[in-house]
Amino acid sequence: MAVTIKTEQEIELMRVSGHKLEIVHNELRDFIKPGISTLEISNYGEKLIRKLGGIPNFKNYEGYPAAICVSVNDEIVHGIPKKNRKLKEGDIVSLDAGLIWKGYHSDAARTWGVGQISEEAQKLIDVTRQSFFEGIKCAKAGHHLHEIGTTIGAYAGSFGYGVVEELVGHGIGTHLHEEPQIPNFKVKGRGILLEPGMTLAIEPMINAGSKHVNWSDDGWTVTTADGSLSAHYENTILITDGEPEMLTCTE
Numbered sequence: 001m002a003v004t005i006k007t008e009q010e011i012e013l014m015r016v017s018g019h020k021l022e023i024v025h026n027e028l029r030d031f032i033k034p035g036i037s038t039l040e041i042s043n044y045g046e047k048l049i050r051k052l053g054g055i056p057n058f059k060n061y062e063g064y065p066a067a068i069c070v071s072v073n074d075e076i077v078h079g080i081p082k083k084n085r086k087l088k089e090g091d092i093v094s095l096d097a098g099l100i101w102k103g104y105h106s107d108a109a110r111t112w113g114v115g116q117i118s119e120e121a122q123k124l125i126d127v128t129r130q131s132f133f134e135g136i137k138c139a140k141a142g143h144h145l146h147e148i149g150t151t152i153g154a155y156a157g158s159f160g161y162g163v164v165e166e167l168v169g170h171g172i173g174t175h176l177h178e179e180p181q182i183p184n185f186k187v188k189g190r191g192i193l194l195e196p197g198m199t200l201a202i203e204p205m206i207n208a209g210s211k212h213v214n215w216s217d218d219g220w221t222v223t224t225a226d227g228s229l230s231a232h233y234e235n236t237i238l239i240t241d242g243e244p245e246m247l248t249c250t251e
């Protein structure tokens, strides 16, 4: 499937989808506290998505069992919510959420601290978020796709962090995962030329230690190979002639 250019009507539906997801993320941020389980977070997120008229797009996606991916500490992405996995003060937790509104997908991720967290953990979260904003400075028509990842990787790497290479961002629209793939690091070639109307989910995954990952036996959870903390930040954006438009949260 080729990279799609969305029409103005499609973009309007993507805006509504993204706005609803922003509401979900803001509610989830306020819900996080020591003692709650990762399953409670996912169940609450699913309830919010449905209350807003959306459909959770992750649930049953290739067999993924929940609406929200909840990844704690050294878990990078795709943590499976569990009743007996309780958050405790000092943890960091990555919430990856998405929904479908009238056939159009949105996708966004945030990492939050649980109660008081260490300075190192907060710095990892802040740098991961900032790497996204550095990357999207080149996300405009006339630039090449791979400038985004090159910028993200260089920024996060300058702090000595490991930039995950096994998982990448993606185009998004009538499907959760569309072309193109969007690496968060420098790759060969310039990538496609960006055009107005492309909608992209850009999602740096940054490890405090090495970039290497482990794949859990549960078939989903991806963790850091060295046990270091990891953070994730993702938004769905629209390419325009000028600055990219944020379709999900701005936080």
Ligand code: CO
Residues within 6 Å of the ligand: 107, 169, 170, 201, 203, 234
């Ligand atoms: Co995504």
